[in-house]
Amino acid sequence: MNRSQRTSLITSSDPPPSDAAVLRVPVVVIGAGQAGLSVASCLQQQGLTPVVLERHRVAHSWQHQRWDSFCLVTPNWQCRLPEFPYDGDDPEGFMGRDAIVDYLRRFAYHAAVPVREGIAVERLQPLETGGYRLSTSDGVIETPQVVIATGAYHRPRRHPLAARLPARLLQLDARDYRRPDQLPDGPVLVVGSGQSGCQIAEDLFLAGRRVHLSVGSAPRSPRRYRGKDVVDWLDRMSYYDTPIEQHPDPRSVRRKTNHYLTGRDGGREIDLRRRALEGMVLHGRLEEISVSGFRFAPDLAANLDGADAVYRRIRASIDTYIESNGLEAPEDPAYEPCWQPPPQDPPLDLGDEPLAAVIWCTGYRSDFRWVEVPIFDGAGEPVHQRGVTPAAGLYVLGLPWLHTWGSGRFCGVGSDAAYLAGLIRRQVDRRDANQERLECTALLGS
Incomplete structure (x- = not known):
């Protein structure tokens, strides 16, 4: 069965969660790396408070998936997250792993980003009435708009014949x-x-x-x-x-x-x-x-x-x-x-x-199997135009060349985040206006 056949609106035979058990919020951001934190900060500047879900901790992949001597290959002055540019005393230097983690965590604190750490999103499904249901390790969330900011590097690639090597030989990704x-x-x-x-x-x-x-x-x-x-x-x-x-x-x-x-x-x-x-x-x-x-x-x-x-x-x-x-x-x-x-x-x-x-x-391959929405090409990559997918209210951020060469970097992710935050703000305003019209029509007809 292919992805499009597996993807459907929520009509599962499993009993739906009770209404009281469902958290309803205007926007959910999945991932608390530089992309997720940036769009959350920009949304707050637009007057929206998102829920940010992070499977581990803020900056987890930088801290736990880099070697000890790792450094950025771009100078520190290029680290310019929204309203939080590099503020150290070595702009021409190159941040090491621990300094990157510190920079991101200070950014989250500075922007007062509402991150819920230790919560994994296990399924993302479309609702029949519009919007999305997120089944998480901490319950169910429903929202009209979701930003997927989990990056593109999920599963390491190895040579297909790596399993032939002797068991005594240590293999690491x-x-x-x-x-x-x-x-x-x-x-x-x-x-x-x-x-x-x-x-x-x-x-x-x-x-x-x-x-x-x-x-x-x-x-x-x-x-x-x-x-x-x-x-x-x-x-x-x-x-x-x-x-x-x-x-x-x-x-x-x-x-x-x-x-x-x-x-x-x-x-x-x-x-x-x-x-x-x-x-x-x-x-x-x-x-x-x-x-x-x-x-x-x-x-x-x-x-x-x-x-x-x-x-x-x-x-x-x-x-x-x-x-x-x-x-x-x-x-x-x-x-x-x-x-x-x-x-x-x-x-x-x-x-x-x-x-x-x-x-x-x-290298790595993407793994979006938990996203049960038909937005993917034949290689399993999300189809999008500057982060806007074909599914209404579903966005991606932090991918290489999302819009520019800088999109996946500390220098360019803020621009993409601001663009998506502006779109989301307009969608919220449009939805609120439509709701007001519906309420007025119902009132006049009663």
């Missing part, structure tokens, strides 16, 4: 990795070269571990160029404000991997060729797993070249911006690759080099 000494002694294979994969591989490598890294097609970015952090240049060039409709490839951009670089050690580039010179072992994309080991595709050189091509294009776009605006900026030397992979990428044989662990940094 990126969100479960914390620190090098968490792992048994011995070499480690990191699979995936997006931001998490490259940063975790570096974390292990800088701790003196022997690291194998399976490199995919993720692009890379400069850290500083022509005298400024690249994020500063891109912000000036309005990259973060570019709507998805203006992107050259709007259909696939939401699925693309972020550029890899790091905020660690004050912020720097990640050049995998340099790490290979220093002893990190690079491989192509993981192609096959067997009980004896791993085989990699012969695409390492192409993947490194592709990442470098994006790196150069970013630098070239900054050069063009500087020239076209007549700006003064110091020159930087051209980038030249410092290492080339060997012609052969031999398999990684577990007999020859027993591994201590494999860390899967191969």
